[in-house]
Amino acid sequence: MDFEPSDDQRLLVESVTRMLGDTYSFAQRKTYMALPEGYSPAIWSQFAEQGLLGLPFAEEYGGFGGGAQEVMLVMQAFGRVLVLEPYFPTIVLGGTAVNVAGSAEQKQAILPAIAEGSLKLAFAHNERQARYDLTDVVTTAKRNGSGWVLDGSKTIVSHGEAADKIIVSARTGGDRYDEDGITLFLVDATASGVARRGYLSRDDTRAADISLSNVSVSAADVLGEVGKGLPIIQRVIEAGIAATAGETVGAMEAMNEMTLEYSKTRVQFGNPIGSYQVVQHRLADMFMTQEQGRSMAMLATMSIDNPDQAARAHDIALAKVGIGQAGRYVSQSAVQMHGGIGMTEEYAVGHYFRRCMVIERLFGDPAYYLARLAAEVG
Template identity: 60%
Template sequence: MDFDLTEDQRLLTDSVARLLGDRYSFEQRKQLLAAPPGYSEPLWAQYAELGLLGLPFAEDFGGFGGGPVDVMLLMQSFGRHLVLEPYLATVVLAGTALRLAGNEAQQGELIPAIAAGELRLAFAHSERQARYDLTDVLTTAKAEGGGWVLEGAKSVVLHGDSADKLLVSARTAGGRDDAEGISLFIVDAEAAGVARRGYALRDGSRAAELSFSAVRLPAEALLGERDQAFPIIEQVVQAGIAASAAEVVGGMEALQAMTLDYLKTRQQFGRPIGENQALQHRAAEMLVNLEQARSMAMLATMVLEEPDAADRARSISLAKVGVGQAARFVSQTAIQLHGGIGMTDEYAAGHFFRRAMVFEHMFGDTAYHLDRLAEGIE
C-alpha cells in the first residue's frame, strides 16, 4: 500500500498549517472559547475560501471530490491546534449523511451552501436513555397531512446550539430498539417547537440538548428512505470516529513535541530533567503509543469505504479502542512529566488532555467498543 501523499494532499496540509500557525495560537484559542459562539466566524469563512468545507463533496455540488484520507490529514492539522470550529459536526457527520442519503435536490440545495460557509449543520441522533446504543431511538415522526410531526429529544448534539439546520433521527415504525423503522429528517433549527440548550463540553467545544414538540415538517424533509436510516447512521458514526481519531492523533503529536521541549529546557539540580533516564523511558513510551495510534487512525480511515459492513464495524471499533487507550496514556504521561503546570488553564497541555478525554467518550467509550469486539460485531 502506498502511504505517500499526493501533490494536492501536500498542498492541503501546507496551506492549513500556515493558516493555523498564523491564526490559531493558544492565546487566540482561549479568546475564542470566552466569546460566543465558541469559535471563529472569520476563520470558518477562510476554511470555505480554501475549499476545506467542500473537501469531501462531489464537484457537481461545489465540492472538491476529496476522500477519507484528505479529511484525515485535515483533522490531524486541526488536532495540533485544538480547533474549535464545527467541522466535525457540519462536514463530517451531517455531510456524510447528506452524501449517503440525500437525493439530488437535497444535495443540490444544501451542499453548495455548506461548501461556501453559509450553512452549518448538526447531526442529532444520541438520546439520553440510549447511552451508546445506536438503535435506541424514542424520538418519533408521525405522518400527518402530507408531512410529518416530530416529537422527542436529543442529547449531546455537537454544535447543535449554533447549527442552522439539524439532521434528526426519529422512529417512524417498529419498537424502541429495532434497527428498522428509523428515518432521518432535515429540520430547520429555528422551526416552531424546536428548543435548544447549548453548553460547553469539558474540552471547551460546544454541544446542545435539543427538544422537539409538535414540530411540523414537510414531506421533502425526509432524508433517504423511510424506515431505512440505520445503516446510514452507522456509517455517519464510523466517519465521525475516523475523523476524530485523526484529530486526536494530531493533538498527541503536539503534546509529545511540547513535552520533549519541556524535558530539554526545565532545569532541576543544575541540569535538564530530560537527562534523567527514567523520564527518557517515559518519553519513548509516549512515542510508541503515538505511532500505534497513528496506525489505528489510518486503519479507521482506510476501512470507511469497505463494502463489508461487519468488517468495517470491527476495524472501526479496534481503532476507537486503540486510539483512545493511546491518547489516555500519552496525555496522562505528558501531564505527569510537566508536573503541576500541566493542568493549569494557562498552559496548553491540560487542554490537549481534556480533548483526549472527551474523545474517549464520543461515539462509544473504550468499554463499549471492547464489548462489541468481544461479542463479535454483526
C-alpha cells in the same frame, strides 16, 4: 490504500498548517472561545475560502472531490491546535449523512451552501437514555398528511446551537430497540417547536440539548428511506470515529512536542529533567504510542469505503479501541511529565488532555468496543 501523501495532499496539509500557524495560537484560541459563538466566524470564512468546507463533496456540488484520507489529514492538523469551529459536525457528520442518503435535490440545496460557509449542520441522534446503543431511539415522528410531526429530545449535539439545519433521527415504526423503523429528517433549526440549550463542553467546544415539540416537517425533509435510517447513522458514526482518530493523532503530536521541549528546559536537581533516563524512557514510550495510534487512525480511514459492513464495523471497532488507548496514555503522560503546571487552565497541555478524553468516549468508549469485538469471537 496507499497512505503515502500525494503531492496534492502535501499541499493541502501545508496550506492548512500555514493558516493555522498564523491564526490559531493558544492565546488566540482563548479569544475565540470567549466569542458568543464559542468559535471564530472569521476563521470559518477562511476555511471556506481555502476550500476546506467543500473538501469531501463532489465537484458538481461545489466541492473538491476529496475522500476520507484528505479529511483525516485536515482533522490531524486541527487536532494540533484544538480547533473550535464546527467543522466536525457540519462536514464530517452532517455532510456524510447528506452524501450517503441525500437525494440529488437535497445535495444540490445543502452541499454547495456548506462549501461556501453559509450553512452549518448538526447531527442529533444521541438520547439521554441510549448511552452508546444506536437503536435506542424514543423520539417519534408521526404522519401528518403528507408530512410528519416530531416529538422528543436529543442531547450533547455538537455545535447544535450554531446549526442552521439539524439532522434528527426519530422512530417512525417498531419498538424502542428495533433496528428498523428509524428515520432521519432535515429540520430547520428555527422551526416552530425546536428549542436549543447551548453549553460549553468539557473540551471547550460548544454543544446543545435539543427538544422537539410538535415540529412539522415535509416529505421532502426525509433524508433517505423511511424506516431505514440505521445504516446511514452507522456510516455517519464510522466517519466520525475515523475523523476524530486523525484529530487525536494531531493532539498527540502536539503534546509530545510540548513535553519534549519542556523536558529540555525544566531543571531539577541541577539538570534538565530530560537528561534523566526514566524521563527519556517515558518520552520514547509516548512517541511509540503516538505512532501506534497513527496506525489505528489509518486503519479507520482505510475502512470507511469498505462495502462489507461487518468487516468495516470490525476494523472501526479495532481503531476506536486503539486510538482511545493511545490518546489516553499520551495525554495522561504529558500532564504527569509537566507536573503541576500541566493541571492549570493557563497551560495548553491540559486542554489537549480533555479533548482526548472526550474523543475517547465519543460514540462509545474502548470498553464498549472491546465488548463488541469479544462478542464476535464469543
